[in-house]
Amino acid sequence: MENSKRRFLKGTCALLAGASGATLLATVSASNEAKADPSVKYALIHDETKCIGCKACEVACRETNHVPEGVARLKIEQTGPYGEYPNQFYHFSRKSCQHCEDAPCVNVCPTGAAFIDKETGIVSVDAWKCVGCQYCIAACPYKIRFINPVTHAADKCDFCRETNLAQGKQPACVAACPTKALVFGNLKDPTSQVVQVLKANPTQRAKVDLGTRPKLFRIVAKSGEVAI
Amino acid sequence: MSALHFDTLVWHWPIAIYLFLAGASAGAMFFAVLLKHFVLKHNAYQSGFVQAACIVAPVAVMAGLGILVLDLTKPFDFWKILVFYNPKSVMSMGVLILLIYQVFMFMWIGLLFRKPIDAWCESRFPIVLKFTAWLSRFEATITGLLVIFSLALGAYTGFLLSALPGYPMLKNPVLPLLFLASGLSSGAASSLLGGVLLNANPNAKEVHFIHKVEIPLILVEIVLIFTFFMGLVLSGGQSKFAAFNAIGYGFWGWIFWIGIVGLGLSGPLAMNLFMTATSKRKWAYVAGTACLSLIGVLLLRNFILYTGQMTVV
Numbered sequence: 305m306e307n308s309k310r311r312f313l314k315g316t317c318a319l320l321a322g323a324s325g326a327t328l329l330a331t332v333s334a335s336n337e338a339k340a341d342p343s344v345k346y347a348l349i350h351d352e353t354k355c356i357g358c359k360a361c362e363v364a365c366r367e368t369n370h371v372p373e374g375v376a377r378l379k380i381e382q383t384g385p386y387g388e389y390p391n392q393f394y395h396f397s398r399k400s401c402q403h404c405e406d407a408p409c410v411n412v413c414p415t416g417a418a419f420i421d422k423e424t425g426i427v428s429v430d431a432w433k434c435v436g437c438q439y440c441i442a443a444c445p446y447k448i449r450f451i452n453p454v455t456h457a458a459d460k461c462d463f464c465r466e467t468n469l470a471q472g473k474q475p476a477c478v479a480a481c482p483t484k485a486l487v488f489g490n491l492k493d494p495t496s497q498v499v500q501v502l503k504a505n506p507t508q509r510a511k512v513d514l515g516t517r518p519k520l521f522r523i524v525a526k527s528g529e530v531a532i
Numbered sequence: 533m534s535a536l537h538f539d540t541l542v543w544h545w546p547i548a549i550y551l552f553l554a555g556a557s558a559g560a561m562f563f564a565v566l567l568k569h570f571v572l573k574h575n576a577y578q579s580g581f582v583q584a585a586c587i588v589a590p591v592a593v594m595a596g597l598g599i600l601v602l603d604l605t606k607p608f609d610f611w612k613i614l615v616f617y618n619p620k621s622v623m624s625m626g627v628l629i630l631l632i633y634q635v636f637m638f639m640w641i642g643l644l645f646r647k648p649i650d651a652w653c654e655s656r657f658p659i660v661l662k663f664t665a666w667l668s669r670f671e672a673t674i675t676g677l678l679v680i681f682s683l684a685l686g687a688y689t690g691f692l693l694s695a696l697p698g699y700p701m702l703k704n705p706v707l708p709l710l711f712l713a714s715g716l717s718s719g720a721a722s723s724l725l726g727g728v729l730l731n732a733n734p735n736a737k738e739v740h741f742i743h744k745v746e747i748p749l750i751l752v753e754i755v756l757i758f759t760f761f762m763g764l765v766l767s768g769g770q771s772k773f774a775a776f777n778a779i780g781y782g783f784w785g786w787i788f789w790i791g792i793v794g795l796g797l798s799g800p801l802a803m804n805l806f807m808t809a810t811s812k813r814k815w816a817y818v819a820g821t822a823c824l825s826l827i828g829v830l831l832l833r834n835f836i837l838y839t840g841q842m843t844v845v
């Protein structure tokens with residue numbers, strides 16, 4: 305018995321040492337990844353003060369990315385009307401992927417199908433790798449992911465990474481917006497329009513206290529509502 | 533908002549059943565090891581309760597995996613979970629734990645039944661004897677690792693949900709402990725129920741032992757549930773809202789107070805104390821108590837899964 309106990313202890317110690325070594329390695333390689341400094345990091349600004357709620361962005365997204373009916377990568381949510389006639393107004397806010405720097409969807413995905421593209425900082429989905437466990441959908445605090453009824457894979461906004469961006473064009477929503485309420489660009493480039501707008505305006509991001517570091521900024525319009 | 537269908541609901545009851553089965557399997561193995569080492573020693577395989585645990589554990593864990601696979605939107609692609617791993621993903625690590633757990637589970641069960649297996653194979657497949665002899669050299673290691681992995685599996689069922697940052701009620705450090713404790717007690721209950729169904733003596737020393745462990749286990753569960761909700765209430769904001777929404781008036785409130793606190797925890801606690809105090813362990817008492825525990829744990833899984841997804845940050 306003494307002998308077997310000792311053997312058991314030895315085995316356990318070896319296992320624990322191995323496990324902690326593996327975690328250590330994983331952390332080291334993770335911090336190396338973080339150090340790699342890509343020169344492109346895309347972000348989007350939705351200027352609510354300019355948005356007129358025409359939903360041209362929604363339509364353009366659906367066409368460009370072949371998003372089936374019944375699901376959407378991008379929604380403009382309307383609240384209101386606020387104020388007294390004739391000074392009534394609506395409030396529009398954009399609901400779509402925030403391209404979190406520390407993305408819960410990527411962290412929970414068992415296969416790595418949800419991933420951050422290292423070159424661009426875009427959070428994307430590899431539809432082939434996705435098994436449809438829906439863990440990412442549950443994990444996303446912004447509730448913008450869905451299962452694509454055609455591919456049966458998780459789907460969401462990817463800044464048109466596979467469509468317009470790949471062809472060197474602006475994302476479909478940005479190109480379609482008649483009032484230039486959407487500004488897309490590279491955060492790492494100090495001369496880009498997105499950086500200029502961010503420097504010149506107070507902006508907000510949603511649920512930052514979760515530590516997700518989202519890259520969808522909004523210039524907030526007056527909301528017409530007093531909420532406490 | 534209806535209790536079973538709402539916008540923010542992503543994971544439905546199959547996931548709760550999967551969590552229940554994985555926990556019950558881990559608990560059954562855990563108690564089988566305890567019974568063998570502290571109560572029965574060498575002839576453990578003859579005990580109906582240990583036999584029941586050895587049936588429940590593999591069946592439950594495989595049924596759970598089956599449910600998990602069927603619940604995927606692409607069930608035929610499930611092999612990708614086994615091929616691609618993400619060390620940051622609780623689910624990915626959980627699948628790994630589940631697989632390793634099963635390996636040690638089968639090795640341990642094989643060693644447990646070594647005598648009958650050896651006797652049966654002696655003339656037919658003598659090669660098997662060499663294998664079991666070789667395996668038995670590592671018996672202590674296998675047992676130790678099986679215990680570690682069964683505890684890990686039990687805790688994993690909670691970590692799976694507590695890794696969801698968007699739901700304040702689920703993102704709770706007490707959840708893995710709570711699910712571990714309730715998983716263990718569902719394992720104990722299923723061994724007891726299976727044992728008496730296999731015609732084992734309801735007044736056997738195994739039952740005494742399990743009851744002795746189960747009483748403190750249920751008390752721990754009650755403390756953990758209290759801590760769980762107290763923590764939510766004291767965090768304020770959406771956490772507090774989620775807690776009151778869950779245990780307040782409504783469908784899930786009834787499930788919680790009547791089903792989980794009443795039938796699932798107080799019932800078995802009272803029955804266990806009664807059976808220990810009076811030493812009356814009848815077939816119906818043991819089976820009934822075990823059924824109550826199992827129902828309670830199953831309800832707890834569904835309750836946490838559904839009410840947890842009701843409130844988002």
Ligand code: SF4
Pocket residue numbers: 400401402403404407408409410427443444445446447448449460516
């Ligand atoms: S918003 Fe949701 S889907 Fe987009 S990166 Fe963040 S967690 Fe992932």
Ligand code: SF4
Pocket residue numbers: 412413414415416417418429433434435436437438439440441457458
């Ligand atoms: S649904 Fe697909 S992308 Fe989402 S976590 Fe599961 S495998 Fe990953």
Ligand code: SF4
Pocket residue numbers: 354355356357358359360361362380396477480481482483484485486
């Ligand atoms: S296209 Fe531009 S103005 Fe129209 S809804 Fe979209 S963001 Fe607003």
